[in-house]
Amino acid sequence: MQSATSTSSLWRPWTPITQQAGSTRIVEAKGNRVRDAEGRWYIDGISGVLNASCGHGHPRLIEAATRQLQQLVHYDPMVSTHEPAETLASRLAQILPGELNETVLLNSGSEATEAAMRIALQYWRNIGQDRNRVITFAAAYHGTTHLAQQLSGLPFTVSEWAAPFPISHVALPASPREMRTAESADALIALFAKELENGPPAAAVMVEPLLGLGGCIVLPTGFLARLRRLCDDHGALLILDEVFCGFGRTGRMFGFEHDGITPDLVTMSKGISGGYLPLAALTVTTPVKETFAQEPVAQGLRYGHTTGGHAVAAAVANTVLDVIAEERLVENSATQGAALLEGLQKIESPLMADVRGLGLVVAIETDSPESAAALAEATARAGVMTRHERGVIRIAPPLTLTAADTAEILQAIGTAVDGVAASRR
Numbered sequence: 001m002q003s004a005t006s007t008s009s010l011w012r013p014w015t016p017i018t019q020q021a022g023s024t025r026i027v028e029a030k031g032n033r034v035r036d037a038e039g040r041w042y043i044d045g046i047s048g049v050l051n052a053s054c055g056h057g058h059p060r061l062i063e064a065a066t067r068q069l070q071q072l073v074h075y076d077p078m079v080s081t082h083e084p085a086e087t088l089a090s091r092l093a094q095i096l097p098g099e100l101n102e103t104v105l106l107n108s109g110s111e112a113t114e115a116a117m118r119i120a121l122q123y124w125r126n127i128g129q130d131r132n133r134v135i136t137f138a139a140a141y142h143g144t145t146h147l148a149q150q151l152s153g154l155p156f157t158v159s160e161w162a163a164p165f166p167i168s169h170v171a172l173p174a175s176p177r178e179m180r181t182a183e184s185a186d187a188l189i190a191l192f193a194k195e196l197e198n199g200p201p202a203a204a205v206m207v208e209p210l211l212g213l214g215g216c217i218v219l220p221t222g223f224l225a226r227l228r229r230l231c232d233d234h235g236a237l238l239i240l241d242e243v244f245c246g247f248g249r250t251g252r253m254f255g256f257e258h259d260g261i262t263p264d265l266v267t268m269s270k271g272i273s274g275g276y277l278p279l280a281a282l283t284v285t286t287p288v289k290e291t292f293a294q295e296p297v298a299q300g301l302r303y304g305h306t307t308g309g310h311a312v313a314a315a316v317a318n319t320v321l322d323v324i325a326e327e328r329l330v331e332n333s334a335t336q337g338a339a340l341l342e343g344l345q346k347i348e349s350p351l352m353a354d355v356r357g358l359g360l361v362v363a364i365e366t367d368s369p370e371s372a373a374a375l376a377e378a379t380a381r382a383g384v385m386t387r388h389e390r391g392v393i394r395i396a397p398p399l400t401l402t403a404a405d406t407a408e409i410l411q412a413i414g415t416a417v418d419g420v421a422a423s424r425r
């Protein structure tokens, strides 16, 4: 029989060496559930890697991948195009607002960040201006490659090597819980204004619509609209990282839609292919792309990957867009997310310092990292997989979650909270 826990040579990223052995082995996933090697089924409270928005084993997505595998696996993006990539780029242009019409296809969220940085910085050179400073949240997470990691000020992303251009980090002016107040919105926008007013002119401001790995922090309503105006006033490009929030996660197709803005660049990954295959996209406005005719060396983009816009991944992404529309997953994310948030807010426990969320990303901030670990473990025993980082438990189930699944998650967390509290008495 297969061992229930891992003992292999596999080196898991972001995990202490001492915790590698004994990792749970997941062997199967169907719909909104996953099964471990001991035969236990769980509600998948983390959508695979926060990306299985359409659920697992969706027949339409498997069929789309199979059909494309039989037709054409992939072909050199430097010498040709193919139908799945062209269709995906034009469908993204249709669902994104304004002049966001030009898409580069990549493999991972970090690559989309890399491409966004290169394009944003090169844009200023193309138009003969010297701007290279980028402003981000200190609590941001934009990926794990050298450059993407530098954009974050989170302690676990701190790098030994210097960034190739200046980065200014904006710290939150209040605790995550207080970030929902109007005063915090004013304080936050004042901090971005200060960064834009002082120092060398900023090339770009890059933000997530909701700070995911930074603690699942919901930003104040209207913040992005005010940030858009600030960027316009200072001539800086606004880059929205929709890697986690995009494709319905927050109850809108894109997180920035909550504030009705149009960014200059948008990065996407995770939900774009429902996690079935690696895929990412960076979409920029037509005026930004057009400046690349003046790019001095290549008169175009000096960036790309062998498997960027892989035909099978792009074919799946096109079907993901159909599934999202036909199964009304954005609406379901808003409805089930609101029910989950409301249910969690009713649980009273000193273990829980805050409960927050937007659409189907909901977080429980506990009173300590130890409590989060104990609560996540008890929640898994009660049948729901979650994820916790630095004291915050994140719940981001597939957008196909049913009302019965939501009730089951609430029941499991309620049981887990009671269990952990009882064990401490």
Ligand SMILES: Cc1ncc(COP(=O)(O)O)c(C=O)c1O
Pocket: 107, 108, 109, 110, 111, 113, 141, 142, 143, 144, 208, 212, 213, 241, 242, 243, 244, 245, 269, 270
């Ligand atoms: C907001 C955000 N940006 C970028 C990334 C990096 O994506 P990837 O892990 O695919 O490189 C992530 C990954 O979690 C993310 O949440």
